[in-house]
Amino acid sequence: MRKTLKKIKNPSKAKEQRRKLAIRKRVIGTTERPRVCAKKTNSNLFVQIVDDSQNKTLFSVQTFGKNAVGKGSNAESAKEVGSAVAKKLGENNIKAAVFDRNGKKYTGVIATLADSIREAGIQI
Numbered sequence: 001m002r003k004t005l006k007k008i009k010n011p012s013k014a015k016e017q018r019r020k021l022a023i024r025k026r027v028i029g030t031t032e033r034p035r036v037c038a039k040k041t042n043s044n045l046f047v048q049i050v051d052d053s054q055n056k057t058l059f060s061v062q063t064f065g066k067n068a069v070g071k072g073s074n075a076e077s078a079k080e081v082g083s084a085v086a087k088k089l090g091e092n093n094i095k096a097a098v099f100d101r102n103g104k105k106y107t108g109v110i111a112t113l114a115d116s117i118r119e120a121g122i123q124i
Helices: 011-026 075-091 108-119
Strands: 035-040 045-051 056-062 098-100
Touching: 035 108, 045 075, 045 108, 056 075, 075 108
Parallel strands: 035 098
Antiparallel strands: 035 045, 045 056
């Protein structure tokens, strides 16, 4: 599922794209351990739970739309989204998952999101 690396003029975006491809090469979600894919923008946070063996999204939690959890893309919202993800994983009898940071660095909001999922009892 590796995509070709396009010419990206912005150096930080090029690094992010390279990291994203390297992560997706190694991180694969299964039925027992689905992939928790986190996407962060300047204004919102979006998390999908994906089963790559069936090519299917199980569910998603985000900070926008009808079923929004939290508001914005800050650390407090990341804690709320992480606890909501862990609650839904528990409802689906999933105890472990793999974390896909989607090319972002593991600091700040992304780290807070992963920590809040771990605190709720899901093994990442």
